[in-house]
Amino acid sequence: MFNDFTADYLVGLAGGGFRPQPKVSGRLSSYDGLLMEAVGLSLPVGTVCAIGTGESRVEAEVIGFRGGRTLLMNLGGPAALLPNAPVRPVGPPGEAEVGAALLGRVVDGAGKPIDGLGPIRGAGKWPLAGKIQSPLDRGRVLQPMDVGVRAINGLLTIGQGQRVGIMAGSGVGKSVLLGMMVRAAKADVIVIGLIGERSREVSDFLETKVAGAARARSVVVAVPANHSPVLRIRGALRATAIAEAFRNEGKKVLLIMDSLTRVAHAGREIGLALGEPASARGYPPSAIAMLPSLIERAGTDVHTGGSITAIYTVLADGDDGNDPVVDSARSILDGHIVLSRALAERGV
Structure with a gap:
């Protein structure tokens, strides 16, 4: 009873x-x-x-x-x-926190804030893998993009909605060039993905390149090299998803990802762990096939008028221009800028 x-x-x-x-x-x-x-x-x-x-x-x-x-x-x-x-x-799989609540914040690959400023409140949601978009919804590249570097603006002009790669070996100056763009680029929002870099470089980049007014309009996704490969790939997807959400609001977004090669390295670790056969330079097919799906998410939206101008750094291992990642990125990107080690050593 x-x-x-x-x-x-x-x-x-x-x-x-x-x-x-x-x-x-x-x-x-x-x-x-x-x-x-x-x-x-x-x-x-x-x-x-x-x-x-x-x-x-x-x-x-x-x-x-x-x-x-x-x-x-x-x-x-x-x-x-x-x-x-x-x-x-x-x-559940596949959602990223997005929106104005992230401006000025630094998050990791899981979306957790790591800047000591407390939790992020009022953020929206966006699929990590993005939303399927018809090719006819993509706008043409018609307007120039001021990236804040006179040499690029004058000689290697980048258009709004374009996808460009900065290709070079290690220590040639890719990160310095990105820092100049972060400080002076004419964009509503700047989304920065620091994927697979050294922890010291991440801290230095935030303190010296993303400061002052640039910090207030920026979102940083930082996943250093000592994090798991799954988290590194999630970081790249999260940075792109955040940029997509701002584009959906009609904003002009500059997406900077350093580096695309580290994303491919993470894909290689996962693919080999799953037993995939290694092909060129030890990269399994899935590691290279992942790059087009990531890069193709940038561009212009004809419905909202917003755009994602994406700049990816591509590390040429051993200064080899025929590295599988370099070769694949070159075929997918709209353009590329190659930095010369010989000029860098001369201090040019």
Whole structure:
């Protein structure tokens, strides 16, 4: 027999439309330091899961399936995991926080603020992978874009909505050139993706290049090289999604990504972990195929009048102009600027 309190409580739950929902959970069956395998749960690719409990709890993203097992990759730091650790989904795949609430802020690949200014409130949502757009919705490149560098404006003019690559070896001056653009470019919003760079360089870039008035109109997505490859790719997707949302509002956006090569490196790590065959320079097919889908999201929207002018740095490993990433980017981008090491060494 129920007492009166229990009966009233159950009636209240029924009246409030309460419906108990089962909790999806699996267990960790394999972990080799990079790739995790879980059994007992079926989740879409891109879902974020929590693995383990207490202090050993880490987050991982679903990246594929194999033989009835779910494959995941760690999003955080060292994972002190045990066999049969619980695996639970904690977030849906594919959404990024966007909007004016992010202006002046610095976030990581997961969208968490890392600038010490507190949580981001009032942000909207936008698909990480972007929204499918018809080719006929893309506008032509008609207006010049003032990037704040006279040599580029006068001799290598960039148009609004154009996708341009800055190609060079290491230490030639790509980051310095990007800093000049951030400070002086004529754009409503500047979205900066620092992907796979050294942590010291990220801190230096923020303190010396993104300061003053430039900081107030900028959004920075910083994912240093010591972060997981999944998080590095998420950082590139997040920066592009933020730029797309501003373009959808009719704004002129300058998207700067440093560097496209580090994104391809992250794709290579994931592809090889999944067992894909390595082709040119060790890059699996998925690592190179990922670049067009990322670059093609920039451009002009004929309906809103907004545009994304994208500038990607492409690191030529060993100053090799035929590097697979350089060669692929050259074929997809609207134009490219090649920095000469010989001129840089002469101080020109």
